[in-house]
Amino acid sequence: MTGPTHPAPEPRTPTPRPGGRSARVRAEVVAATLAEITEKGYDGLTVEAVAARAGVHKATLYRRWGGVDGLVADALTASADQAWPLPDTGDLQQDLRRITREVFSVFTDPELGPTPTALIFAAQRSDAGAAALRAFFAARHRQAAEVVERAAARGELPAGTDSAEVVRAAVAPLYYRLFVSDDPLDARTAERAADAAALAARTGLFAPTSPAPEQN
Amino acid sequence: MTGPTHPAPEPRTPTPRPGGRSARVRAEVVAATLAEITEKGYDGLTVEAVAARAGVHKATLYRRWGGVDGLVADALTASADQAWPLPDTGDLQQDLRRITREVFSVFTDPELGPTPTALIFAAQRSDAGAAALRAFFAARHRQAAEVVERAAARGELPAGTDSAEVVRAAVAPLYYRLFVSDDPLDARTAERAADAAALAARTGLFAPTSPAPEQN
Numbered sequence: 001m002t003g004p005t006h007p008a009p010e011p012r013t014p015t016p017r018p019g020g021r022s023a024r025v026r027a028e029v030v031a032a033t034l035a036e037i038t039e040k041g042y043d044g045l046t047v048e049a050v051a052a053r054a055g056v057h058k059a060t061l062y063r064r065w066g067g068v069d070g071l072v073a074d075a076l077t078a079s080a081d082q083a084w085p086l087p088d089t090g091d092l093q094q095d096l097r098r099i100t101r102e103v104f105s106v107f108t109d110p111e112l113g114p115t116p117t118a119l120i121f122a123a124q125r126s127d128a129g130a131a132a133l134r135a136f137f138a139a140r141h142r143q144a145a146e147v148v149e150r151a152a153a154r155g156e157l158p159a160g161t162d163s164a165e166v167v168r169a170a171v172a173p174l175y176y177r178l179f180v181s182d183d184p185l186d187a188r189t190a191e192r193a194a195d196a197a198a199l200a201a202r203t204g205l206f207a208p209t210s211p212a213p214e215q216n
Numbered sequence: 217m218t219g220p221t222h223p224a225p226e227p228r229t230p231t232p233r234p235g236g237r238s239a240r241v242r243a244e245v246v247a248a249t250l251a252e253i254t255e256k257g258y259d260g261l262t263v264e265a266v267a268a269r270a271g272v273h274k275a276t277l278y279r280r281w282g283g284v285d286g287l288v289a290d291a292l293t294a295s296a297d298q299a300w301p302l303p304d305t306g307d308l309q310q311d312l313r314r315i316t317r318e319v320f321s322v323f324t325d326p327e328l329g330p331t332p333t334a335l336i337f338a339a340q341r342s343d344a345g346a347a348a349l350r351a352f353f354a355a356r357h358r359q360a361a362e363v364v365e366r367a368a369a370r371g372e373l374p375a376g377t378d379s380a381e382v383v384r385a386a387v388a389p390l391y392y393r394l395f396v397s398d399d400p401l402d403a404r405t406a407e408r409a410a411d412a413a414a415l416a417a418r419t420g421l422f423a424p425t426s427p428a429p430e431q432n
Binding site for chain 2: 165203
């Protein structure tokens with residue numbers, strides 16, 4: 001389910017020439033969109049305010065982004081494109097702990113947290129945003145899956161382990177609290193989520209060829 | 217975080233006399249609110265449409281529910297009050313599988329799924345809704361925690377296991393897909409989420425007195 005609106009088409013996003021004026025404009029517009037969403041939320045987001053903050057003509061924004069939903073979608077796409085450092089401690093449990101601690105640290109930080117939080121809620125408000133949100137999490141899962149693939153290569157995991165599924169298992173308890181149940185989130189919870197995912201992976205729960213182990 | 221709006225005050229909800237006219241009116245208004253949200257979403261929800269569908273005077277709705285956000289909050293409160301059957305198979309893993317399969321079945325059912333999905337997204341749109349959403353999930357966690365407490369009483373789990381935390385671990389991968397990452401959800405994923413939570417619980421991950429086990 002993609003949110004209140006279904007189904008989600010591809011978001012309308014520009015294809016800037018890297019380093020060119022188009023890329024600079026996009027960076028300014030994305031930054032302005034994030035700042036506006038953080039301050040005012042989706043309901044307060046207007047093309048006019050983003051244009052004024054970015055110093056770009058309103059007509060340019062409508063032409064290239066289509067409107068507020070295209071701006072939200074492109075802000076997510078820009079975030080998904082940003083590389084982020086992957087841990088490589090040589091141990092799956094420790095790598096997953098670094099990843100869940102990073103999610104915990106970003107979203108609960110009073111300075112850093114409000115922007116990605118507002119962006120995710122804003123993206124849920126349109127088809128274009130929901131499609132960009134799906135692509136964003138898919139990209140994050142793919143990127144983080146590398147720590148699981150390394151563990152498999154080290155022989156830590158059963159053959160055929162679904163690496164993206166291990167990542168989802170590790171981060172799900174955090175996002176569930178942040179965006180669904182609104183339970184408090186602390187560092188211990190983030191650590192436990194990583195430990196539970198590593199334990200399940202080593203036991204073979206994410207190796208589709210093996211049946212789920214009966215524990216009694 | 218409660219959504220785009222913070223902080224969340226208590227939702228304004230009536231206190232009907234059970235079985236009385238007030239209770240019947242509330243039941244009709246809740247049913248009408250759920251039907252309207254399912255058809256039109258939060259953005260299309262109006263007190264007028266709910267009043268017309270419920271056959272209740274608009275003034276009564278404004279007086280007792282305050283507006284659309286009070287209607288959404290009370291629809292969630294009414295859902296949280298509804299008892300639901302708890303599995304009791306005599307085995308934690310099997311009980312948790314029944315619970316996650318129930319979540320999977322309800323939300324992915326073309327007939328049953330759209331209403332709770334729309335209700336959760338609608339609740340995220342206001343402080344009153346967010347507070348009711350928190351209370352709804354807290355009540356569900358408390359109710360389902362009974363299967364974990366039974367397992368602890370049977371000696372399946374270490375002393376001091378956080379029963380609500382085991383429930384959150386079991387359902388988080390499902391709600392993460394449904395309301396955050398929008399990854400596809402299938403029966404195997406629901407089963408795996410239960411198995412991983414049961415495994416982590418038996419290993420002592422949710423017993424705060426015991427440190428997280430180092431797996432290497």
